[in-house]
Amino acid sequence: xxxxxxxxxxxxxxxxxxxxxxxxxxxxxxxxxxxxxxxxxxxxxxxxxxxxxxxxxxxxxxxxxxxxxxxxxxxxxxxxxxxxxxxxxxxxxxxxxxxxxxxxxxxxxxxxxxxxxxxxxxxxxxxxxxxxxxxxxxxxxxxxxxxxxxxxxxxxxxxxxxxxxxxxxxxxxxxxxxxxxxxxxxxxxxxxxxxxxxxxxxxxxxxxxxxxxxxxxxxxxxxxxxxxxxxxxxxxxxxxxxxxxxxxxxxxxxxxxxxxxxxxxxxxxxxxxxxxxxxxxxxxxxxxxxxxxxxxxxxxxxxxxxxxxxxxxxxxxxxxxxxxxxxxxxxxxxxxxxxxxxxxxxxxxxxxxxxxxxxxxxxxxxxxxxxxxxxxxxxxxxxxxxxxxxxxxxxxxxxxxxxxxxxxxxxxxxxxxxxxxxxxxxxxxxxxxxxxxxxxxxxxxxxxxxxxxxxxxxxxxxxxxxxxxxxxxxxxxxxxxxxxxxxxxxxxxxxxxxxxxxxxxxxxxxxxxxxxxxxxxxxxxx
Amino acid sequence: xxxxxxxxxxxxxxxxxxxxxxxxxxxxxxxxxxxxxxxxxxxxxxxxxxxxxxxxxxxxxxxxxxxxxxxxxxxxxxxxxxxxxxxxxxxxxxxxxxxxxxxxxxxxxxxxxxxxxxxxxxxxxxxxxxxxxxxxxxxxxxxxxxxxxxxxxxxxxxxxxxxxxxxxxxxxxxxxxxxxxxxxxxxxxxxxxxxxxxxxxxxxxxxxxxxxxxxxxxxxxxxxxxxxxxxxxxxxxxxx
Numbered sequence: 001x002x003x004x005x006x007x008x009x010x011x012x013x014x015x016x017x018x019x020x021x022x023x024x025x026x027x028x029x030x031x032x033x034x035x036x037x038x039x040x041x042x043x044x045x046x047x048x049x050x051x052x053x054x055x056x057x058x059x060x061x062x063x064x065x066x067x068x069x070x071x072x073x074x075x076x077x078x079x080x081x082x083x084x085x086x087x088x089x090x091x092x093x094x095x096x097x098x099x100x101x102x103x104x105x106x107x108x109x110x111x112x113x114x115x116x117x118x119x120x121x122x123x124x125x126x127x128x129x130x131x132x133x134x135x136x137x138x139x140x141x142x143x144x145x146x147x148x149x150x151x152x153x154x155x156x157x158x159x160x161x162x163x164x165x166x167x168x169x170x171x172x173x174x175x176x177x178x179x180x181x182x183x184x185x186x187x188x189x190x191x192x193x194x195x196x197x198x199x200x201x202x203x204x205x206x207x208x209x210x211x212x213x214x215x216x217x218x219x220x221x222x223x224x225x226x227x228x229x230x231x232x233x234x235x236x237x238x239x240x241x242x243x244x245x246x247x248x249x250x251x252x253x254x255x256x257x258x259x260x261x262x263x264x265x266x267x268x269x270x271x272x273x274x275x276x277x278x279x280x281x282x283x284x285x286x287x288x289x290x291x292x293x294x295x296x297x298x299x300x301x302x303x304x305x306x307x308x309x310x311x312x313x314x315x316x317x318x319x320x321x322x323x324x325x326x327x328x329x330x331x332x333x334x335x336x337x338x339x340x341x342x343x344x345x346x347x348x349x350x351x352x353x354x355x356x357x358x359x360x361x362x363x364x365x366x367x368x369x370x371x372x373x374x375x376x377x378x379x380x381x382x383x384x385x386x387x388x389x390x391x392x393x394x395x396x397x398x399x400x401x402x403x404x405x406x407x408x409x410x411x412x413x414x415x416x417x418x419x420x421x422x423x424x425x426x427x428x429x430x431x432x433x434x435x436x437x438x439x440x441x442x443x444x445x446x447x448x449x450x451x452x453x454x455x456x457x458x459x460x461x462x463x464x465x466x467x468x469x470x471x472x473x474x475x476x477x478x479x480x481x482x483x484x485x486x487x488x489x490x491x492x493x494x495x496x497x498x499x500x501x502x503x504x505x506x507x508x509x510x511x512x513x514x515x516x517x518x519x520x521x522x523x524x525x526x
Numbered sequence: 527x528x529x530x531x532x533x534x535x536x537x538x539x540x541x542x543x544x545x546x547x548x549x550x551x552x553x554x555x556x557x558x559x560x561x562x563x564x565x566x567x568x569x570x571x572x573x574x575x576x577x578x579x580x581x582x583x584x585x586x587x588x589x590x591x592x593x594x595x596x597x598x599x600x601x602x603x604x605x606x607x608x609x610x611x612x613x614x615x616x617x618x619x620x621x622x623x624x625x626x627x628x629x630x631x632x633x634x635x636x637x638x639x640x641x642x643x644x645x646x647x648x649x650x651x652x653x654x655x656x657x658x659x660x661x662x663x664x665x666x667x668x669x670x671x672x673x674x675x676x677x678x679x680x681x682x683x684x685x686x687x688x689x690x691x692x693x694x695x696x697x698x699x700x701x702x703x704x705x706x707x708x709x710x711x712x713x714x715x716x717x718x719x720x721x722x723x724x725x726x727x728x729x730x731x732x733x734x735x736x737x738x739x740x741x742x743x744x745x746x747x748x749x750x751x752x753x754x755x756x757x758x759x760x761x762x763x764x765x766x
Contacts, residue, residue, distance in 0.1 A: 360603070366650065432613050477710040
């Protein structure tokens with residue numbers, strides 16, 4: 001279903017934004033091509049797409065301006081503000097063009113035609129003060145594409161308005177050339193197929209178009225039939241729940257700033273509660289009077305209550321004001337912003353009766369969140385079962401996000417697949433962060449290696465560590481090799497290795513591995 | 527004392543004594559203890575982990591013993607936070623029987639804020655497992671120690687492969703030595719269980735040093751059984 005849409009189009013906008021008057025001979029040239037001209041320049045024969053040198057030859061007095069999209073957008077904001085009086089749902093597509101659905105304003109202002117005239121007259125009088133009468137066109141049609149073309153035609157008309165009746169957009173578009181779709185490659189193919197006009201393209205069957213031109217062809221086909229690629233956004237704009245607290249005089253101590261945070265947190269909680277929302281992720285921004293700024297995102301599995309928000313602000317302040325002196329701010333806290341980063345419908349919260357979250361869990365959760373405030377979120381981790389063959393894969397550490405009785409139960413209880421070739425239980429207790437290179441030698445002192453078929457070249461007899469100059473430690477027991485060829489289908493994560501369990505004469509037990517011919521200690525049984 | 531006729535037989539009396547033993551308050555004000563499993567009860571003079579105490583473990587095999595020591599408390603719902611020990615394998619932690627929902631690891635890295643971290647944890651979690659390689663000033667240790675006794679948390683200081691730390695004034699010291707693995711042959715089998723000699727010392731009732739031989743055995747990844755042979759030759763098996 002298409003939405004009746006009004007489009008305001010101002011093709012000369014890049015020139016108007018330079019504050020030139022309509023009588024000046026001006027052209028905007030980007031990448032050696034003319035991209036916009038003033039009416040006076042057009043009268044001299046300067047056309048869009050012309051090269052700089054050609055344009056200057058046709059009109060020696062031409063003023064050349066560099067393109068500046070920022071300037072265009074900045075000046076156009078004033079025009080958008082004019083249209084804001086008709087509807088709050090204005091969409092800006094590019095400087096010089098804006099769009100809104102007419103469904104409400106049209107009825108209020110007495111129909112599409114009347115609305116279009118009002119908009120055109122308003123903008124025209126604003127532009128007229130600098131001599132740009134008639135630079136703008138207003139079009140109304142079913143959908144943005146048809147309305148844009150109507151608006152571009154309307155610029156040339158006397159009252160600058162072109163309204164296409166409901167349901168007649170396809171008919172209106174049919175005489176346009178296929179190049180109007182704005183897809184040069186597609187237009188080229190269509191022309192060679194003998195389809196020169198949008199109407200001819202629109203007459204094709206949808207499935208044929210999809211079969212030949214794919215998804216993009218289908219979108220173009222929709223446009224040619226007077227349908228929209230996508231309907232304009234018609235929902236009300238999302239509300240911002242940010243709460244700002246200004247501290248005057250600046251707070252030098254944590255407790256003073258935390259007191260201000262309490263008021264802000266209550267306000268935020270009230271706002272969210274009024275909408276039936278709960279905050280699960282909160283961004284806390286703290287600024288000082290000397291311009292330093294600390295942002296931190298706080299997550300919570302359940303919803304953050306207002307006391308929980310105050311706690312987190314206090315921990316963040318505490319971590320900053322009392323942290324290492326190099327990172328400590330030099331001024332007092334002047335501004336505090338609470339931004340609810342992620343909200344969800346509030347489901348309410350209940351303490352567990354049997355199991356679930358207990359008071360002890362909540363206490364531990366608060367302590368861990370506080371440590372996260374000091375060291376960062378990634379410094380506090382909890383175990384999570386993943387499944388795998390090696391000791392490092394079966395259970396991994398994931399960042400702690402909050403204690404929620406129901407959720408935490410899942411961490412240990414997850415059923416894992418059998419994982420044939422898994423390192424047998426008991427698992428090693430220590431996993432060095434880096435693999436420690438070693439040498440595994442046989443009785444004669446020659447290196448031991450594992451063949452491609454997974455057999456040892458000789459019985460291992462001693463282990464020599466790189467760090468020690470000693471002869472090495474003799475092996476009193478060993479098992480393996482346990483070959484392991486994992487993720488062979490993915491080149492970047494493929495690992496092919498073989499493991500050995502070793503028992504050394506000094507009582508230690510190791511899990512060692514050979515990968516690409518190099519032995520290393522993977523884990524230690526301590 | 528007048529004994530009612532119905533209870534006069536020695537069998538009834540022993541039943542009564544057993545009942546009295548059962549309904550006796552388990553936690554006395556003097557010793558609030560967290561449970562440990564089976565034979566470790568025989569090894570520890572207070573038959574459990576006394577709240578507010580500091581325990582040091584060292585030697586080859588100290589990590590496993592530390593995990594066995596706190597596993598029963600974890601199953602009982604106590605929170606355990608490991609500070610440092612960044613090479614501790616989380617799989618071994620769960621295999622020892624710790625509850626995955628009540629364990630967290632903190633890596634202070636090079637932040638130098640281990641004192642603040644410990645101060646935040648003590649009183650909020652039941653057991654803090656500490657890496658002996660993290661350095662503390664003596665004044666911090668005294669302050670944290672008194673906070674520990676006041677708030678009733680337990681500090682377990684682990685030194686894998688080294689002597690137990692002497693920096694912390696520990697109430698209980700375990701020194702593991704003579705680790706002997708079983709189940710691994712030359713080219714066959716795999717590591718199954720081990721026998722370790724554990725020296726238990728410390729302060730108060732633990733001050734007379736005792737030597738015990740323990741067998742730590744893990745089958746099917748979950749159940750841990752150990753035997754304890756002290757001077758009298760008692761052998762006790764323990765499980766979940």
